[in-house]
Amino acid sequence: MEMTPDRWTYTCRYLEETFGRSDRHLLGLRDRALAAGLPDIAVTADVGRLLHLLASTTAGRLGIEVGTLGGFSGIWIARGLPRGRLITIERDDKHADFALAQFEGAGVAGQIELRRGAALPVLEALGHELSPGTVDFAFLDADKVEYPAYWALLRPLIAKGGLLVADNVLGSGSWWVDQVDHPARKATDTLNRTLAEDPEFDAVAVPLREGLLIARRRD
Numbered sequence: 499m500e501m502t503p504d505r506w507t508y509t510c511r512y513l514e515e516t517f518g519r520s521d522r523h524l525l526g527l528r529d530r531a532l533a534a535g536l537p538d539i540a541v542t543a544d545v546g547r548l549l550h551l552l553a554s555t556t557a558g559r560l561g562i563e564v565g566t567l568g569g570f571s572g573i574w575i576a577r578g579l580p581r582g583r584l585i586t587i588e589r590d591d592k593h594a595d596f597a598l599a600q601f602e603g604a605g606v607a608g609q610i611e612l613r614r615g616a617a618l619p620v621l622e623a624l625g626h627e628l629s630p631g632t633v634d635f636a637f638l639d640a641d642k643v644e645y646p647a648y649w650a651l652l653r654p655l656i657a658k659g660g661l662l663v664a665d666n667v668l669g670s671g672s673w674w675v676d677q678v679d680h681p682a683r684k685a686t687d688t689l690n691r692t693l694a695e696d697p698e699f700d701a702v703a704v705p706l707r708e709g710l711l712i713a714r715r716r717d
């Protein structure tokens with residue numbers, strides 16, 4: 499069966515409708531974010547559920563998210579780390595302020611620390627602050643061109659059995675993986691291949707929505 503654009507759109511909607519059951523707070527978050535003028539670029543609820551599921555399979559002590567936006571993915575992740583905490587990084591104050599209110603509303607504010615600023619210096623500071631091998635779950639969803647640099651800073655922090663998940667490793671609204679000269683494609687390809695070849699990690703990318711890389715540090 500040929501995969502047409504219409505069939506792909508139907509497939510994505512089907513997955514979101516089937517697996518994206520959310521509570522009242524998460525259901526209303528997208529509309530509140532749009533009304534507040536935030537861009538409509540959060541993960542979909544089926545991806546949120548996968549982040550929650552994956553986070554809950556780890557030791558669950560500490561997560562790091564790069565790219566908070568309105569807090570949608572952060573709430574899913576925090577709920578997957580019920581006894582742990584999540585540090586989420588956002589450089590845009592408007593997004594950060596909105597997200598903090600959503601964390602309160604979702605009842606996860608006590609678990610989440612939002613660090614404001616550009617991801618690279620914040621990750622560099624976390625590298626000095628946290629002990630190596632203490633992060634159980636990391637999610638990349640900020641500047642795709644910076645993904646390899648995020649990973650270079652995060653890799654020493656990932657615990658044995660810990661997971662890295664990165665969104666948009668196959669494309670986004672403005673590029674797709676077959677556009678080999680696009681800077682974001684080049685950077686995500688570097689991340690994909692780096693993880694695929696890393697002897698300490700098992701990695702795979704799944705074509706869910708815009709492509710999710712999932713990698714686990716071997717025990």
Ligand SMILES: C[S@@+](CC[C@H](N)C(=O)[O-])C[C@H]1O[C@@H](n2cnc3c(N)ncnc32)[C@H](O)[C@@H]1O
Pocket residue numbers: 539540541564565566567568569570571572587588589590593615616617618639640641644
């Ligand atoms: C795709 S959105 C994140 C969506 C969010 N993870 C979700 O699914 O709910 C990307 C966010 O990363 C932020 N961002 C982009 N580049 C960044 C950087 N270099 N440092 C920190 N934040 C950045 C943007 O302001 C935006 O809020």
